[in-house]
Amino acid sequence: ILNVEQSPQSLHVQEGDSTNFTCSFPSSNFYALHWYRWETAKSPEALFVMTLNGDEKKKGRISATLNTKEGYSYLYIKGSQPEDSATYLCACSGSARQLTFGSGTQLTVLP
Amino acid sequence: EAGVTQFPSHSVIEKGQTVTLRCDPISGHDNLYWYRRVMGKEIKFLLHFVKESKQDESGMPNNRFLAERTGGTYSTLKVQPAELEDSGVYFCASSQGTRIGEKLFFGSGTQLSVL
Numbered sequence: 001i002l003n004v005e006q007s008p009q010s011l012h013v014q015e016g017d018s019t020n021f022t023c024s025f026p027s028s029n030f031y032a033l034h035w036y037r038w039e040t041a042k043s044p045e046a047l048f049v050m051t052l053n054g055d056e057k058k059k060g061r062i063s064a065t066l067n068t069k070e071g072y073s074y075l076y077i078k079g080s081q082p083e084d085s086a087t088y089l090c091a092c093s094g095s096a097r098q099l100t101f102g103s104g105t106q107l108t109v110l111p
Numbered sequence: 112e113a114g115v116t117q118f119p120s121h122s123v124i125e126k127g128q129t130v131t132l133r134c135d136p137i138s139g140h141d142n143l144y145w146y147r148r149v150m151g152k153e154i155k156f157l158l159h160f161v162k163e164s165k166q167d168e169s170g171m172p173n174n175r176f177l178a179e180r181t182g183g184t185y186s187t188l189k190v191q192p193a194e195l196e197d198s199g200v201y202f203c204a205s206s207q208g209t210r211i212g213e214k215l216f217f218g219s220g221t222q223l224s225v226l
Binding site: 042 | 114115120144146152153154155156159167169170202209211212213214215216217218219220222
């Protein structure tokens with residue numbers, strides 16, 4: 001059973017600031033790391049899926065890195081905008097293929 | 112292309128009543144998953160269908176929950192009788208395959224409130 005931890009639980013930043021948050025997971029029985037962006041009452045939107053140690057992915061102002069040996073992933077947002085406000089969810093899959101989610105980081109970008 | 116759709120978006124029922132949630136996956140996706148988020152906690156896995164077969168139902172909390180996927184297309188999740196602790200957001204997701212690193216596409220969820 002995977003245990004996925006995310007920090008911080010919530011975060012307020014000013015428009016234009018860059019920010020990052022952490023997802024940690026057990027490095028054993030790891031297959032893939034998923035990042036989702038979720039706004040309440042909408043579908044969680046898949047941002048990245050990473051599988052290999054050292055993976056780095058980028059989508060616009062958002063990027064993510066993966067360290068499977070020490071069991072963590074960082075999500076970075078450069079130049080935060082109000083529309084980036086959302087809950088960012090991290091999830092891991094092991095051999096069972098089901099996703100184990102963290103509790104999320106709720107980001108609020110203040111104009 | 113339509114995404115994963117769920118119906119209803121909201122449901123308010125009384126304890127002891129029955130509720131049925133529906134999920135239509137992305138066309139052509141053989142894999143369908145149910146997840147739920149209760150009491151503001153983590154989203155948790157309920158079960159996984161491959162076509163019409165239950166591949167993994169290890170997350171189903173008890174026998175008050177029944178999931179079906181007749182014909183391997185849409186799926187229903189029935190809660191009977193509903194209890195207060197069943198309140199939460201029920202998500203459905205689908206994927207084409209199950210290879211490592213495959214993306215799951217989620218619906219917007221059904222917000223269930225049991226009073």
